[in-house]
Every structure is written in structure tokens, then in C-alpha cells.
Amino acid sequence: MINMAHQEDAKERFYRNFRMQQANIQEQITHLPSIAPVAGERQDATEVILTNISRLTNDVRDATHFLPAYDHRVYTDAVNTLRKELDETTAKLAPKSRFQFRPRPPAAVDGDDAPKSDSRRLVNNRDGTKGEKTNGQPPISPPLSPGGGGSRGRSRSPRAIKVEGERDAVITLPADHSRTSSAGQLIDLSSCVVNLCSPTVEASRAAPFASLMLKGVEKSVVVAGHVDGPVHVTGLKRCVVVVTARQVRIHDCEEVDFYLWVRSEPIIEGCKGVRFAPLPEGMETGAEGENKWKEVKDFLWLKEGQSPNWGVLGEGERVKGEVWRGAMGDEGGDVKGVLGRFGIA
Incomplete structure (x- = not known):
């Protein structure tokens, strides 16, 4: 009975630790696209995620002796899903290799001749947001x-x-x-x-x-x-x-x-x-x-x-x-x- 109770405690501790690490990795993957690729910042963040996934993989492997086979498969699938998710995210963020011409800068446009989407028409509202300048009318809210x-x-x-x-x-x-x-x-x-x-x-x-x-x-x-x-x-x-x-x-x-x-x-x-x-x-x-x-x-x-x-x-x-x-x-x-x-x- 004591041994069974010890195994149940180990399973519960493992579950809580796994959930915490899993949530942390998922949040890191979600925020990866918002990290600038300059100076290797995004690459460094990716390496941290890979390290965390590797650590979680080892934890699941080490838990084989007290986890039932079905539970072990569930945890393994969860880790594999994290790895697949990271691969898909980094693939989407990878730079395109083919050559592309850069568009020419737009010609200067003054005042009300600028198109509505032109950033030169944006003005600061009193609440700190950006609005569009209209013909004598108050600024409107951003799109x-x-x-x-x-x-x-x-x-x-x-x-x-x-x-x-x-x-x-x-x-x-x-x-x-x-x-x-x-x-x-x-x-x-x-x-x-x-x-x-x-x-x-x-x-x-x-x-x-x-x-x-x-x-x-x-x-x-x-x-x-x-x-x-x-x-x-x-x-x-x-x-x-x-x-x-x-x-x-x-x-x-x-x-x-x-x-x-x-x-x-x-x-x-x-x-x-x-x-x-x-x-x-x-x-x-x-x-x-x-x-x-x-x-x-x-x-x-x-x-x-x-x-x-x-x-x-x-x-x-x-x-x-x-x-x-x-x-x-x-x-x-x-x-x-x-x-x-x-x-x-």
C-alpha cells in the first residue's frame, strides 16, 4: 500500500510539473513571431525553446518506471506536438531565399492629396491614438x-x-x-x-x-x-x-x-x-x-x-x-x- 501511494504521489507531481513546463513552452512559441530577427534575438529564443523541449523529453523518458503505458504515450504525444508546432512556426518565419526587387519609394504627396492610408495623414488624437486628418473635421479613430x-x-x-x-x-x-x-x-x-x-x-x-x-x-x-x-x-x-x-x-x-x-x-x-x-x-x-x-x-x-x-x-x-x-x-x-x-x- 505504501508503494502504491508513493507512485500516485509521483504521478501527481509529474503531472503538475509537466503542465507548468508545457504551458511555458507554448507561450514561448506563441511569442516567437513578435521577436525581432536582428542580432540573432529570434534564433536565441528558438534555441531556448529547443532546450526546454529536450528537457521535457528527458523528463518523460525518466518517468517510464512509474507512469502507466497509456499515460506515457499521452505525455510523449504532447511533447511531439510541441516540437511539431515549433517546426511549423520557424518554417513560417524563415526568410524567403529568392531575389526580390524592392519597390520604389512613393513620390512626395502633400496635404489633402495624400491617400487616406498614407501615414502622412495621421495625426495624434488627444487620447494618444492616431487618427486621419480630414477637411476641417475632427480626427477620426484609427481603422x-x-x-x-x-x-x-x-x-x-x-x-x-x-x-x-x-x-x-x-x-x-x-x-x-x-x-x-x-x-x-x-x-x-x-x-x-x-x-x-x-x-x-x-x-x-x-x-x-x-x-x-x-x-x-x-x-x-x-x-x-x-x-x-x-x-x-x-x-x-x-x-x-x-x-x-x-x-x-x-x-x-x-x-x-x-x-x-x-x-x-x-x-x-x-x-x-x-x-x-x-x-x-x-x-x-x-x-x-x-x-x-x-x-x-x-x-x-x-x-x-x-x-x-x-x-x-x-x-x-x-x-x-x-x-x-x-x-x-x-x-x-x-x-x-x-x-x-x-x-x-
Whole structure:
């Protein structure tokens, strides 16, 4: 009895340590696209991730003597998934080898003759954000703007787009954002409607995100569009998420409906009441291959049989195409009305 109790304690300690290391590695991979490649910074960060994965691999190998065979396979699969995810992320970030001509700098344009997207038309608003200069009119908000609330949590850069801390807002990407971002982050949002779809999906300017992170979002609808690499979802509650991605990892979420096109099996950990469905009608992105939206793996369900933590969203329970089209076309700021159509109060 003493020996069995000791083994159970060892399994529990190993589980907690594994989860902590796994979460740390996943966060490092998610932030890799936002690290500048200059002076070897990104390469150094990649080496750190590889070292951490190697250490975790050794820990799993050393635990063979007290882990059951099934548990050991689950942990091994989890480490292999991390390694694959890193490989896919670094492949997306690798510089193109072929020669490309540089575009000529634009000719000087003065004043109101500059196009609306020209950075020379941007002026500073009183709240510190950038707006466009108009003919005698007050500056307007930047393209990445909610239907309500302030502009406290939005930033754009050549490498990433980040929206953080918004409440009761309709948030959309501007049409000219299609080639400005390689990573997306949505953090700490509540009662929001987020539409990142058009610039990342439209064939005329198809430029998917390299990766996407959703963290701490509640009572919101997120239409994330097309992501070439991994999507990390952590701490969502009572949300609806739509995304096309290569890989989707879901952690510590409750009562979230996912409408997916995903190339590999979705992975969940620490979730309750999450449901899955294929992409809604009319929101397909033309991705090729098999959609594995319902081949979900629960890494914390170590028993045989169906995990009680997730299920398939029945056809009669899925949001209809006309509701999606109406909701995504409503940018007037009626957040409560849009959320109500999705059953989110």
C-alpha cells in the first residue's frame, strides 16, 4: 500500500510539473513571431525553446518506471506536438531565399492629396491614438476601432496586432491591414464582437496570420479568419470562436463553442463544456485537406472512451449562416444585440 501511494504521489507531481513546463513552452512559441530577427534575438529564443523541449523529453523518458503505458504515450504525444508546432512556426518565419526587387519609394504627396492610408495623414488624437486628418473635421479613430469604448488596448506593428482590455466593443480589422501582421493577440476582452476575418481571408489580398493567441476573453464572439500556423486559446468563458488554422490548442476554457477548420486534431486541456462544429456556411476559406474539427484530443482525460469535457455541437444548435452574416455586417456598435443573437447575455 505504501508503494502504491508513493507512485500516485509521483504521478501527481509529474503531472503538475509537466503542465507548468508545457504551458511555458507554448507561450514561448506563441511569442516567437513578435521577436525581432536582428542580432540573432529570434534564433536565441528558438534555441531556448529547443532546450526546454529536450528537457521535457528527458523528463518523460525518466518517468517510464512509474507512469502507466497509456499515460506515457499521452505525455510523449504532447511533447511531439510541441516540437511539431515549433517546426511549423520557424518554417513560417524563415526568410524567403529568392531575389526580390524592392519597390520604389512613393513620390512626395502633400496635404489633402495624400491617400487616406498614407501615414502622412495621421495625426495624434488627444487620447494618444492616431487618427486621419480630414477637411476641417475632427480626427477620426484609427481603422482598428471598436464600435464603443476607448482605444486603450490596440496596437499595430509590422509583426503583430494586439487588442487588449476592451469592453463592450465591436472590433474589426481595416482593409489595408492584410499584409501588415504576422501574429495576432486578443487579451482580456469582455462582451466584445471581434471580426478579423476579411483581410485574412479575401482572395484578393490573402495574408493569413502566422499565429494567433486568445487569452482571458469572456462573453464574446470572435471570428478570427485564417491562421497559417497555431492558435492558442486560454481562459475563455462563454464565447463563440470561428477560425481556420493548422493547429488549435485550447486550455482552461468553459462553455465555449468552436467552429473550426483545422488540419490537425484540436487539443484541449483543463476544459469544461466546450463544443465543436465545422465552419459556418459561407465562412469557408478554401483551405485544402481534411477538416479534423471533431477529432478532439483531451490531454487530461487519460481513460478510454469519450471525454466528458467536450462534445459535438448538434446541427440544430449551430448558429445559422444568415445570423453570422447579419452579425458580422453590424458594425454600428449594437454589441448587446449581436451577442444576443448568439445566446450570449
